[in-house]
Amino acid sequence: QQQVKQSPQSLIVQKGGISIINCAYENTAFDYFPWYQQFPGKGPALLIAIRPDVSEKKEGRFTISFNKSAKQFSLHIMDSQPGDSATYFCAASRSAAGNKLTFGGGTRVLVKP
């Protein structure tokens, strides 16, 4: 059972553009929502994370928007750069169950120069 659904599967954006990736979750007990970036041959690296008590969090060019009632959250990459070309994963976990992450299927982002 896929508890975190991620879209789109792939995305092409021009340098300087905005990349938007969306995720939807089913389990209302989830209370921690991180985004990971993965380059080929590497393990995932945490980009940014949010908890449901805030609707938006920004770190540099990366912003998470969170809609608790819709059970959706999204990652916006502003001023996309070729170095941002990677696979991005959303994830979710429950504090009562420790930090056992449930991942989305991933979005492959290609930033064209």
Add this chain to the structure above:
Amino acid sequence: ETGVTQSPTHLIKTRGQQVTLRCSSQSGHNTVSWYQQALGQGPQFIFQYYREEENGRGNFPPRFSGLQFPNYSSELNVNALELDDSALYLCASSYGGTQETQYFGPGTRLLVL
């Protein structure tokens, strides 16, 4: 401060064999989680160890087993390998059994023929 390391980087086995993968957690971390990442998919949680005790398990059969040692390094053992076990196996370490940031290693690529 050293990061999460995994060994070996690549491994080829045949069906029915057994394999042991190793992970050294980041300095100061006492929690290790293992994930399986099939090609083109998001990581799936296998199990977690906190202070040498199993602290939760995902939907994986008993032939997947693990250990955590007093220095918090960890092993993942898989018995009776099947073709579908071919994947990237990721280890992640963190401090505490709660929602602390998980730091992933580069993974071990396992191919089962």
